[in-house]
Amino acid sequence: MTVRKITKNDFANFVEALIRTEKVIGVQAKWDRFDFAPLESAEALRLDYDVTLQPPKKYFLPPAEVLLTFEVGGPYQSQxxxxxxxxxxxxxxxxxxxxQMDELFRQDNYDTHYMTRRNHATIVACDVLRPSDHVFASSMGAAVVRKGYDVLLTDVGDSFLAEAATPKGEKLLARAKAVPADPQALKRREDVWARNKKSLNRHELKCDPAYLPKVLAKSYKHPVWEEKAKTCFSCGSCNQxxxxxxxxNVQDDVNWDLKTGQRVREWDGCLLDGFTKVAPAHEFRKARADRFRHRLYRKAAYVPPKIGGxxxxxxxxxxxxACLPDIANPVSIYNQLIDDLGIG
Ligand code: SF4
Ligand code: SF4
Structure with missing residues (x-):
């Protein structure tokens, strides 16, 4: 994999040139926070951000999308x-x-809508410069990443190191004014990785994350679910x-002409009342404590077998x-279970 060094000035020129020819989505300031949005100038790009309000997931799985249009009783057209x-x-x-999402949307029923967007994306990842107030990626082994992106950027002071990991990334970087990375800059990148592996840890998980499924296997009837759920608003912000x-959720909407319509997919959330409602008006996870527990089980017991553990x-x-009553922190719940099971 090629690693190049680009001065910050040349990087800004590179981004300006990209904006002129491509659809570029970049991290920008939003009120006193940050978010991903279409980029209109290199100056607006903020690679020194702590965390964005919404994750970039929305560019692959939008909050609402039309999957297909149809004629009632007639043909349909995928969108x-x-x-x-x-x-x-x-x-x-x-x-x-x-x-993880790539793996999930590729397996079983291949999701053409998600995968089409994913295949049309070029991803430039960047190492974290500034930890956010609640990050605990170090505990989850996600403070540093070495796959999935087309280019990885690391701020090494006066310049960026840019590593192309795919042919798409190589092609992109060929447009930048860059020189091969020198050993000193590569050493600085190693230092950034070593620092982030430890320091993105405002909440420290008391066990190796791989052990969490075993913790949950013994915790289904633990009182923590009832305790925490007492103050849960069921707002679904933690999911969103x-x-x-x-x-x-997927539903068919028929237009006013009663002849045509569209199949729409919208985000749903397991904390929301009604998430498990099925015909005829039966809701099989109605209790708030059960919904609260489900989110934590899904993260560390139900999904892991689908994504290699x-x-x-x-x-x-x-x-x-995002949680107003401050009950959503997975680390604080998992740590409480670990303590109560006496395996900390
Ligand atoms: S459960 Fe919370 S901390 Fe974990 S990935 Fe989701 S939003 Fe981030
Ligand atoms: S845990 Fe918090 S963010 Fe999630 S639904 Fe309950 S109140 Fe809302």
Whole structure:
């Protein structure tokens, strides 16, 4: 894999040139926070951000999308979004989440809509410069990432190191004014990785994440689920901001002409009342405590077998910041279980 060094000035020129020819999505300031949005100038790009409000997941699995249009009792037409785009500034924990989603949407029923967007994306990841208030990616083994991206950027002070990991990434970097990385700069990149592996850890998990399924196997009837759920608003914010939550609802909407319509897919969330409602109005996970427990089991017991044992929480910390009653932090719940089981 080629690693090149680009001065910050040349990098800004590179981004300006890209904006003129491609659809570029980049991290920008939003109020006093950050978010991914279409980029209109290199100056607006903020690779020094701590965390974005929403993960980049929305560019592959939009909050709402039309899957197909149909004529009632007649033919249908799939709606696929095949526009190429460049996603600039994805942090390692979000890249790990995208890698997990890729695996999930590829297996069993191949999801053409997700995969079409994914195949049309070029991802430029970047190492974290500034830890956010609630990040715990170090605990989850997601502070550094070495696959999934097309290019990985690391800020090494006066310049960026840019590593192309795919032919798409090579092609992209060929457009930048760059020189081969020198040993000193490569050493600085190693230092950034070593630092981040430890320091993106505002909440420290008391066990190896691989051990969490065993912890949960003994915790189904633990009182913590009832205790925490007492103050849960069922607002679903913890689901909405999560880079690894991917549940959705699909429904057919018939137009006013009663002849045509569309099949729409929208994000759903396991904390929301009604998430498990089925005909005829039966709701099989109605109790709030059961819904609360389900989210934590899904992350560390139900999804891992589908993705080679990885835990489906990458420690971005967004749910911690989004939860008003402050009960959503997976580390605080898992640590409580670990303590009570006496295996800490
Ligand atoms: S559960 Fe919370 S910390 Fe874990 S990936 Fe989802 S939002 Fe981030
Ligand atoms: S755990 Fe917090 S963020 Fe999640 S649904 Fe309950 S109140 Fe909302």
């Amino acid at each position: 696929l979004d095949g526009q190429e785009f460049l996603l600039l500034g994805v942090h390692p924990y979000d890249m790990v989440a995208i890698n 901001v999560c880079p690894t939550c991917y549940c959705f 990885q835990i489906a929480c990458v420690g971005c910390g967004r749910c911690v910041g």
